[in-house]
Amino acid sequence: MTRKKVVIVGGGYVGFEVAKELDAHADVTLIEQREAFVQPPATIRALLDSALLDQIVLPYDRLLKTGRVVRGRAVSVSQTEVTLDDGNVYPADFIVVATGSSYAAPFKPSGDSIDDFRRASADVSAQLAAAKSVAIVGAGAVGTELAGEIAAARPDKDIILISSEDTLFPMYPAKFGNQIKRKLERAGVSVVLGQRVEDLQRMDMPYAGSVKLTGGRVVSADLVFPVVGSKPNTTLIQTLPGVNAVPSGRVKTDKWMRPSNFPNVFIAGDIADIGDGMTIVAITRQNPWLVTTLKQVLKGQAVEDQKPYAPWKKAPILVPLGPKVGNSWLFATVGNWITRKMKGKELFIPKYRKAFGLKR
Ligand SMILES: Cc1cc2nc3c(=O)[nH]c(=O)nc-3n(C[C@H](O)[C@H](O)[C@H](O)COP(=O)(O)OP(=O)(O)OC[C@H]3O[C@@H](n4cnc5c(N)ncnc54)[C@H](O)[C@@H]3O)c2cc1C
Known part of the structure; x- marks a missing residue:
């Protein structure tokens, strides 16, 4: 049986973990513009102990066993595919957008490099x-x-x-x-x-x-x-039908973390206004929900039959x-x-x- 395709955009705290957890359950493609993951909590101390930098820049090449990490910038998302700036198109049954947020230098990379x-x-x-x-x-x-x-x-x-x-x-x-x-x-x-x-x-x-x-x-x-x-990076999803951005720059979702009229497109992390803060702590709650839900819908269940996401009351x-x-x-x-x-x-x-x- 061919496995369903899950395309995840953004290899930050949401993207890398959801990709890793679904790797054995679907045909996973993680799209990330940078060659490595960077751990923001340690970028602060790295200013005083530069040796830490070598510990917190983590290449993606050993992350997935069967899926793939594609280096590139996603420029558009539809209900059925994600397109990159080099023209390559990745078809998808389910899409997770987790493009995160930008922060003043030197606490997060400001670009791809x-x-x-x-x-x-x-x-x-x-x-x-x-x-x-x-x-x-x-x-x-x-x-x-x-x-x-x-x-x-x-x-x-x-x-x-x-x-x-x-x-x-x-x-x-x-x-x-x-x-x-x-x-x-x-x-x-x-x-x-x-x-x-x-x-x-x-x-x-x-x-x-x-x-x-x-x-x-x-x-x-x-x-x-x-x-x-932090400034949420929502350009990719702002133009999807039915998207509702709030003054913070984040995007509202329904109870199943979906921001638009596309029933198979999910968002999480810093871009998603779900009732949580823009933190890894929030993501440690969102990721397990997302993984459990996606595993069920990959088996053919309806999203609406899954338990809705409940944010932290106080994280x-x-x-x-x-x-x-x-x-x-x-x-x-x-x-x-x-x-x-x-x-x-x-x-x-x-x-x-x-x-x-x-x-x-
Ligand atoms: C200095 C600092 C310290 C922090 N410390 C803590 C802490 O101790 N505890 C805590 O709970 N929170 C902390 N946070 C907050 C935490 O870092 C964020 O909540 C978290 O990074 C959000 O994860 P995310 O996956 O939503 O997005 P991000 O981590 O921002 O990742 C998004 C990824 O998407 C990629 N991307 C974006 N657009 C595209 C595109 N179009 N195509 C392809 N790839 C794309 C980016 O390159 C990036 O890798 C800290 C933040 C900062 C700045």
Whole structure:
């Protein structure tokens, strides 16, 4: 019996895992524009420990046993096929689009080239080594972890972390954010809350300069890091019939992660507005659902007969501030020891190296 064709666009946290899990159940094609997967959680510490880069750039060549990873950029999706910019067309019975999001350099590759990503990381790392003062604009998980990593590795730097919110991690119980603030301050970071930066000069990469806060204060820094969030890459699906984009730039789905009138096209991860945040933690919930559902529909069952996806009510979060310190919310606030064990020490590197068929 010929196996059904599943084409997955984007080999990030959604794409690589869904492809790997379906490899034995379908004829899988994973389309990815880059020659390797990069692990964003570790790109922060890589600025202070460049040897990490070799650990977190993971080639796709050992990922699948029977399916294939095609290097290329998808430019259109229909109900029956995916077309690449080189003109090649990949027919599909089911399509998963997981084109993810872009982030300011050097935290995710900005284009297709891993060499460019390595260069961007090395350039910023050198600027950071030379900088006496650092201003971090945006105190989400990336900004907060960046402040913690710099403070842990280079306690001589003047670090200021600026947030427009009145507390750190306002979506979580106050104790969680308050403890992180205290730990940062103990490490020498100055945390400025409730102040919006009015004149961020660049959103795409760090720069030397100053920022003006709403209160009028001007902060000069040898290096200003813009870390104000991810930008979803939804171009590929925006033109599908019935697609509904929301102000965040993500795309709404039905209860079975389908964004359009095409019943066999699914999306997940950072592009999908399903009620989850733009995190790997969300994907650790979405991927098992997607894999289970696709396995059933590959056997001929109707999508609508499958259990709908239910997002996290409040997702757990792990926030290391360097390899030893940190806080996590795992349905209760926990501190250094658990955060270090679960994330801070190894940043999930062994887990993903193993998934890509590599040694530790
Ligand atoms: C610095 C940083 C640290 C983070 N740390 C954490 C953390 O500790 N915990 C956590 O839960 N979340 C973390 N996140 C968030 C996490 O990285 C994202 O939620 C996750 O990467 C989203 O996965 P995804 O598969 O949706 O997309 P992505 O990982 O963005 O992958 C999308 C893939 O699609 C490819 N692609 C895009 N368009 C095309 C196309 N047209 N054709 C072919 N390929 C294409 C891209 O090259 C990319 O490989 C972090 C983010 C950043 C920036």
